[in-house]
Amino acid sequence: MTLFCSDVDGTLLDHRRTLSDRTVAAIRAVRSEGHAFVLCSSRMPASLEGLERLCGVEPTPLIAYNGGLVLRADRTVVTDVAIAPDDAEVAYAVCSRFGLHASFFAGDDWYAWGPDEWTEREATITAVDPSETSAHDYVGSGRVDEQPPHKVMAMGDPSLVDRLEAALAERPGLVAYRSKPTYLEIASSSCSKGDGLRALAAELGVDLADTVFFGDNHNDVSAFAVAGTAVAVSNAVEPALEAANVVTAHHREDGVAEYLEAWLAGR
Template sequence: MVLFLSDIDGTLLSAQRTLSPRTIAAIEAVRAAGHHFVLCSSRPPESMRVLERLYGGIGSPLVAFNGGLVLSGDGEVRHDVPIASADARFIADHCEASGLHASFFAGEHWYAWGEDEWTDRERTHTWVFPEPASTLEFVASGGVDVTPPHKVMCMGDPALVDALEAALADRSGVVTYRSKDTYLEIANAACSKGTGLLAVADLLGVAREDLYYFGDNFNDLPAFEVVGHPIAVANARPEALAVVESVIPSNTDDGVAVFLEDWLAGSAG
């Protein structure tokens, strides 16, 4: 039994930002052969379930928020590394003073800054809807202390994002990831896709030599380090391409599907 794990954005999604029919068929085939296929992303759980439904994968474990939250197939929390509430409050205060948008993702819940262009973009991107309470209401109510966020997404003018990134540089409890000049993702410094996927491997009883991971970016590097078979799509960053076992076609050329098809054919042979 083999465990295939895949990043989503830039790795698995087609140019239409969904799963192509070929990718759906390939995932269905490896699952029908008795193997596992698990999503591992910075996205929240419900956004990942939207994709799982396309190939009948509901009931599989999930590695959400870059490893900050791992859920078993029945939704049980198996690994939980949220941002400390003090760090979350610092971020909220800074963003309120500077005018940056800050979305707080805590487990299954998304607290957005308000109805602005950034909320609309995130809703379109993730297919998830925010809670009625805003980020600042979530913080002011004390909810941030009870269920601190697993990920904070700050969005706005690049200069304001630069300033926040600099302000967080001395806070050792958080790590930042700049996906684009207007976006800053923030997580607990102790979480990574590597630790998250190992929690899934332990849950399913799969050895490291039977772990295959598909990725494309900086946040995939910890995953590449711990699996038996690190694989990058051709459109991956040079840092990712430099450390993998093999390179497959790009996400827009159905690279993951191509690999799965070939792997199944070789396995059957």
């Protein structure tokens, strides 16, 4: 069995931020041949499950939060690496000081800053609604200690996000990833997509030489270093292109599907 694993945004999704019919067909084809195709993203599990349902298949394993939460098909946990509560509280305090929106994601709970444009935008992108409890109540009530977050998403003016990124660089327990000028994704420095891929391959009994990872951005490079075959879409950032073994078509041109189709045809 080959384990195919793909990043989502900028890699697997088309220009409509969804799975094209061609991509769905290619995923179904590799699965029908007995291979695994797993989503790996900074998104929360509920958002990935929405995409999974588009493929019309039974639940499969998931790698959520950039490897911070790896789940089996039955949603039991393989690995769970959350942000330390102290680090989460510092992120909250700095975002408050700079006037940035900060969403806290813990498992399938999303604690948003408030009903603002950033919450609305994230809900539209991920097709998931936030919890009734706000980020302020999540931190202020002490729930952050009992249920620490897997990700903090800070959103706002790029210059303020620059300042946040610089401030958090002093926290060794945190790693920050700039997914776009207005977004800073914050996670535990103890997890990565590479760790997630390694853990899932071991769980499924697949040799790492028999894994294929698709990606486009900086946070995919760690998985490229682990995978037997690293495939970058042509729109990938330069570090990802340099780390890849193969470059396929642009994500808007169904690059992942193009690779899968050729791989199946060559067998």
